[in-house]
Amino acid sequence: MPRSARLDIPGLLQHVIVRGVDHCDIFRDDADRRRFLQSFAKLLVQTDTECLAWSLMTNHFHLLLRPRKSHLAPFMRRLLTGYAIYFNLRHKRSGHLFQNRYKSMVCEEDAYLLELVRYIHLNPLRAGIVKDLDDLDNYDWSGHSAVMGKGTLAGQVTDEVLALFSKGKRESKRRYRLFVADGVALGKREDLGGGRRMATTLSEERGEASYDARIIGSGEFIDELRLRRELNAKFPLAMEIKDIVAKVCHHFGIDPEELRLKTRRAGIADARGVICYLAARQAGHNGVEVGRQVNLLRSGVSVAASRGEQMVNNDPALLAIMDK
Numbered sequence: 458m459p460r461s462a463r464l465d466i467p468g469l470l471q472h473v474i475v476r477g478v479d480h481c482d483i484f485r486d487d488a489d490r491r492r493f494l495q496s497f498a499k500l501l502v503q504t505d506t507e508c509l510a511w512s513l514m515t516n517h518f519h520l521l522l523r524p525r526k527s528h529l530a531p532f533m534r535r536l537l538t539g540y541a542i543y544f545n546l547r548h549k550r551s552g553h554l555f556q557n558r559y560k561s562m563v564c565e566e567d568a569y570l571l572e573l574v575r576y577i578h579l580n581p582l583r584a585g586i587v588k589d590l591d592d593l594d595n596y597d598w599s600g601h602s603a604v605m606g607k608g609t610l611a612g613q614v615t616d617e618v619l620a621l622f623s624k625g626k627r628e629s630k631r632r633y634r635l636f637v638a639d640g641v642a643l644g645k646r647e648d649l650g651g652g653r654r655m656a657t658t659l660s661e662e663r664g665e666a667s668y669d670a671r672i673i674g675s676g677e678f679i680d681e682l683r684l685r686r687e688l689n690a691k692f693p694l695a696m697e698i699k700d701i702v703a704k705v706c707h708h709f710g711i712d713p714e715e716l717r718l719k720t721r722r723a724g725i726a727d728a729r730g731v732i733c734y735l736a737a738r739q740a741g742h743n744g745v746e747v748g749r750q751v752n753l754l755r756s757g758v759s760v761a762a763s764r765g766e767q768m769v770n771n772d773p774a775l776l777a778i779m780d781k
Contacts, residue, residue, distance in 0.1 A: 463529075463530070463561050463671065464561075464563045464671050464672070464682070465528045465529050465530050465561075466528075466563065467524050467525065467526060467527060467528060468523070468524070468525065469523070469563050469564070470509070470521065470522070470523050470563070470564040470565075470566050470569075470570065470573075471521070471522050471523070471524070471529055471561050471562065471563055471564065472519070472520075472521055472561070472562045472564055472573055472577075472649070472673060473519070473520040473521075473522060473529070473533065473559055473560065473561045473562075474517060474518075474519055474559065474560040474561075475517060475518055475520075475533075475537065475555055475556075475559045475560075476516060476517040476555065476556050477516040477517065477554060477555060477556070478552075478553045478554060478555060478556050480516050481516060481554070482515050482516050483515075483516055483517070483518070483544065483554060483555070484513055484514075484515060484518075485548065487597075488547075489544065489547075490513050490597075490598050492540070492543055493513065493518075493540050494513075494610060496536060496539055496540060496543075497511075497536060497610075497612075498610050498611040498612050498613075499611075500532055500535060500536055500612075501611065501612025501613075502611050502612050504524065504526070504527050504531075504532050505524075505525045505526045505527070506522055506523070506524045506525065506527070506529075506532055506612065507522065507523040507524075507525060507612065507614045507617075508520060508521065508522055508523075508600070508610070508612050508613045508614065509521045509522075509523065509570065509573075509574055509600075509613070509614050509617065509618060510573060510574040510577040510578055510600045510618075511577065511599070511600040511610075511613070512577050512578060512580040512581055512598065512599040512600065512601075513598040513599070514580060514581070514584060514586070515586075519577040519580060520577075521564075521573050521574065521577055523614075529561060530696075530740070531779060533559055533561075534739055534776060534779070535776060537554075537555055537559070538769065538773065538776055539773060540554075541553075541554040541555065541770075542770055542773055545770070557738060561671070562670075562671055562672060562673050563671060563672050563673070563674070563682065564672075564673040564674060565672075565673065565674030565675060565678040568674065568675060568678075569649070569673050569674065570621075571618075571621060571636065572649060573649055573673070574600075574604075574618055575636060575637050575640040576640070576649045577599075577600070578593070578599050578600055578601035578604070578637060579593075579601075579637065579640055579641065580599070581593060581596055581598065581599050582641065583641075590634070590637065590638055590641070593637075594607055594634075595607050600613055600615075601637065603615050604618055604619065604630070604633060605630060605633075605634065606630065618633065619633060622636070649673065696740055696779055698736050698740075698742050698746060698747060698750050699750070701732055701735050701736045701740065701778075701779065702716070702732055702736075702750050702751070704778045704779065705728050705731050705732045705735065705778055706728055708728075708731075708775075708778050709724050709727060709728040709731075710724070711724055711725060711728055716728065716729060716732075716750065716751045716752060717751075717752045718752070719752070726761075726764075727768065729751045729753065729761050729765075730761045730762070730764035730765030730768055731765040731768055731769065731775055731778070732747070732750070732751055732761075732765070733747055733751065733753070733758045733759075733761040733762035733765050734761075734762045734763075734764075734765030734766045734768075734769060735765070735776075735778070735779055736750075737758055737759075737762050738762050738766065739776075739779070740779075744758045744759065745758075
């Protein structure tokens with residue numbers, strides 16, 4: 458079954474979950490966690506992306522983001538690729554660090570903002586990484602400590618969360634902590650982490666599906682998104698294949714038509730590799746469609762993408778091609 462395109466819409470809240478490939482650890486020690494947060498905070502500020510909650514586990518992490526001006530895809534691409542390069546160099550490993558596609562779910566703010574903040578910040582406690590709420594208050598690797606005033610992360614929006622509980626800072630922190638404490642007894646909320654959510658929608662009357670795994674929200678919210686211009690029928694991926702081809706060819710100084718030639722000339726082979734990696738593995742385009750643009754079969758696209766990935770690992774600046 459083909460994968461659904463992500464709903465990548467600036468201004469909407471998104472719950473992002475990233476897991477290590479084959480459940481491998483992506484944070485081996487505090488040095489890894491510090492390095493990740495440094496890059497994460499820097500990108501939040503650079504891209505005007507707001508973070509309302511986050512938690513770093515051992516083999517995965519959760520983020521609650523609101524991209525204000527740009528799309529989520531380039532933000533995540535820069536964050537994950539940069540960290541993977543660092544991690545592989547530091548730990549003397551090679552290959553993929555993360556699963557090919559991170560999970561992102563558009564969220565209805567009014568109904569789910571606080572529920573998601575609580576759900577994400579309680580992850581370390583539910584997993585037994587910290588023993589109780591007192592430990593969580595001072596735990597460096599969850600956004601809960603920042604909301605409680607025990608730590609800071611540039612780009613994390615703590616005042617907005619606290620303002621939902623009270624105008625006074627001290628009272629808002631007290632009420633927020635009580636809210637989080639109440640969530641401990643609720644157990645794991647599968648519906649907030651990507652589990653199946655059923656919603657009654659106006660669309661059901663028209664015979665349309667009432668469920669969308671990419672959305673956390675009410676039936677009315679789902680219908681509202683369906684009516685938005687960005688979500689018509691087939692939502693466009695972060696960047697079209699033809700645009701990726703054009704940008705990569707410009708970078709390598711070749712004519713896109715040269716990609717259709719049967720040649721192994723270095724410049725063309727390099728361009729094919731980077732195109733296949735960016736289009737298939739980063740943007741999530743179908744391998745067959747990518748192959749049509751570069752004169753390769755699906756199997757050839759996979760081989761070329763692996764070569765392109767190595768090129769990007771050796772020269773991270775190649776990722777910036779998609780942001781130009």
